[in-house]
Amino acid sequence: MAQTPSSSNDNALAQLGAQEQATPAFSPLYQQIKVLILQSLQSGEWKPGEAIPSEIDLAARFRVSQGTVRKAIDELAAENLVVRRQGKGTFVATHSEQHVQYRFLKLMPDSGNQDTDGPAQRSVLECKRVRATADIARALALRSGDPVVQVRRTLSFGGVPTILEDLWLPGNAFKGITADQMAGYQGPTYAMFEVEFGVRMVRAEEKIRAVAADAQQALLLNVEHASPLLSVERIAYTYNDVPMELRRGLYRTDTHHYRNDLS
Amino acid sequence: MAQTPSSSNDNALAQLGAQEQATPAFSPLYQQIKVLILQSLQSGEWKPGEAIPSEIDLAARFRVSQGTVRKAIDELAAENLVVRRQGKGTFVATHSEQHVQYRFLKLMPDSGNQDTDGPAQRSVLECKRVRATADIARALALRSGDPVVQVRRTLSFGGVPTILEDLWLPGNAFKGITADQMAGYQGPTYAMFEVEFGVRMVRAEEKIRAVAADAQQALLLNVEHASPLLSVERIAYTYNDVPMELRRGLYRTDTHHYRNDLS
DNA sequence: CAGTGGTCTAGACCACACT
DNA sequence: GTGTGGTCTAGACCACTGC
Numbered sequence: 001m002a003q004t005p006s007s008s009n010d011n012a013l014a015q016l017g018a019q020e021q022a023t024p025a026f027s028p029l030y031q032q033i034k035v036l037i038l039q040s041l042q043s044g045e046w047k048p049g050e051a052i053p054s055e056i057d058l059a060a061r062f063r064v065s066q067g068t069v070r071k072a073i074d075e076l077a078a079e080n081l082v083v084r085r086q087g088k089g090t091f092v093a094t095h096s097e098q099h100v101q102y103r104f105l106k107l108m109p110d111s112g113n114q115d116t117d118g119p120a121q122r123s124v125l126e127c128k129r130v131r132a133t134a135d136i137a138r139a140l141a142l143r144s145g146d147p148v149v150q151v152r153r154t155l156s157f158g159g160v161p162t163i164l165e166d167l168w169l170p171g172n173a174f175k176g177i178t179a180d181q182m183a184g185y186q187g188p189t190y191a192m193f194e195v196e197f198g199v200r201m202v203r204a205e206e207k208i209r210a211v212a213a214d215a216q217q218a219l220l221l222n223v224e225h226a227s228p229l230l231s232v233e234r235i236a237y238t239y240n241d242v243p244m245e246l247r248r249g250l251y252r253t254d255t256h257h258y259r260n261d262l263s
Numbered sequence: 264m265a266q267t268p269s270s271s272n273d274n275a276l277a278q279l280g281a282q283e284q285a286t287p288a289f290s291p292l293y294q295q296i297k298v299l300i301l302q303s304l305q306s307g308e309w310k311p312g313e314a315i316p317s318e319i320d321l322a323a324r325f326r327v328s329q330g331t332v333r334k335a336i337d338e339l340a341a342e343n344l345v346v347r348r349q350g351k352g353t354f355v356a357t358h359s360e361q362h363v364q365y366r367f368l369k370l371m372p373d374s375g376n377q378d379t380d381g382p383a384q385r386s387v388l389e390c391k392r393v394r395a396t397a398d399i400a401r402a403l404a405l406r407s408g409d410p411v412v413q414v415r416r417t418l419s420f421g422g423v424p425t426i427l428e429d430l431w432l433p434g435n436a437f438k439g440i441t442a443d444q445m446a447g448y449q450g451p452t453y454a455m456f457e458v459e460f461g462v463r464m465v466r467a468e469e470k471i472r473a474v475a476a477d478a479q480q481a482l483l484l485n486v487e488h489a490s491p492l493l494s495v496e497r498i499a500y501t502y503n504d505v506p507m508e509l510r511r512g513l514y515r516t517d518t519h520h521y522r523n524d525l526s
Numbered sequence: 527c528a529g530t531g532g533t534c535t536a537g538a539c540c541a542c543a544c545t
Numbered sequence: 546g547t548g549t550g551g552t553c554t555a556g557a558c559c560a561c562t563g564c
Contacts, residue, residue: 209493262367331535
């Protein structure tokens with residue numbers, strides 16, 4: 001069945017409603033399957049860390065061959081939304097036990113392997129509810145004046161304050177978040193977001209600049225006034241490209257560097 | 264045939280010589296095919312921009328099914344070594360016509376789309392043969408004192424000098440390179456390397472820091488002394504992870520930013 | 527052992543580009 | 546039309562995990 005992916009099928013696929021595309025919105029079967037799996041991920045049918053149904057089960061459920069399901073899952077795995085483990089199953093990706101923790105943090109110690117200067121010590125300086133300014137609203141796809149949570153914190157490695165950052169989170173999704181929550185959770189902050197608020201970050205964009213430390217920043221990071229710092233502005237997205245966090249960080253790069261692989 | 268990829272076959276595959284791996288050095292058929300295609304790419308059997316044989320031809324040549332060749336090529340395409348074009352064929356990737364030119368340059372203008380401030384104006388300040396210092400030798404996998412070519416240049420956008428960078432190239436591979444060549448070539452420098460020296464860069468690693476401009480750098484980039492600049496150290500690799508260029512750049516980030524997508 | 531993902535095959539048909 | 550890559554299927558077998 002379903003040899004002609006553009007025609008309607010007798011299964012649950014048919015053709016997804018025509019999006020606002022000029023083209024006839026054709027997509028191959030495996031892409032449609034991918035969308036369906038994605039919807040189940042978003043809806044929370046399978047939670048981070050859990051196994052999703054086996055390829056055979058999914059093939060039966062969607063009435064397609066195992067190979068088609070496989071190709072859909074392959075793409076989800078390539079996008080880090082899902083992790084395959086031979087002999088065990090396919091699991092919803094999570095920032096918790098994902099053996100590479102701090103997946104989005106590209107700051108590495110100059111010497112020594114990976115981030116083996118251990119987990120960062122967090123220090124939350126501030127956690128308050130504010131109203132979104134114009135630029136913050138734009139970044140988070142909100143309206144000016146909408147409630148947001150603003151967090152200011154530092155991260156230290158081996159006792160040395162290395163990162164100073166401000167976070168802005170949509171107030172609706174992060175109702176009731178506290179400084180204690182931000183500081184006390186063991187493990188990555190994004191893992192806490194998954195557990196406490198059901199928000200899973202799947203990708204992010206960063207804009208990086210070199211800036212000079214102002215007086216307050218210099219104090220908090222224990223550097224000279226006007227020292228050069230790496231400014232990292234990040235917008236993190238959940239499923240469906242919905243922005244859920246704006247983060248403005250200042251990194252000391254005297255003992256660490258920002259690492260990037262190009263290909 | 265070849266149902267048991269770990270056993271020897273009657274084709275040209277057998278098992279590639281046991282590398283220095285503790286494991287029995289098993290690899291699936293499609294990986295072996297991938298290595299064979301890779302070797303043909305390195306050897307120059309197919310040059311950048313040219314089409315490689317069709318999947319059917321390659322399948323016949325290696326005595327495997329088209330699906331196996333397909334999976335090998337899929338991985339090569341994912342690594343940007345090769346570009347697939349439906350209906351036309353599969354082509355060796357190139358920095359020349361690759362519709363995204365400057366693939367490794369992540370500096371974007373703050374406003375305006377992509378790099379539509381046009382191509383950079385190059386200005387070559389220096390191009391000389393020197394001997395590798397210890398750190399440069401290490402980066403390029405050479406010995407201290409080995410001949411290298413050092414190039415210093417600036418890149419300007421809209422007349423504003425924005426990038427100041429030094430390049431170090433292995434002397435052997437880039438014999439006879441001149442300042443005129445560096446300055447005069449139309450298009451990306453890496454495209455020139457392909458055409459003139461047969462060196463194709465396939466991936467790179469960057470280490471990024473914030474630094475303060477010294478007197479000379481400030482002069483060349485037309486900024487205040489001690490202005491914060493983005494320091495970008497890049498090592499670019501050809502096939503087989505052989506380093507072929509060390510580049511130390513200083514980017515002005517007052518009108519541009521370094522963009523990075525995380526996933 | 528059964529169940530999972532991973533590999534390989536062979537064949538059919540579709541979408542696209544060129545001639 | 547011919548040839549290319551792209552999709553889909555069905556079935557066989559391999560490799561790994563855990564009972």
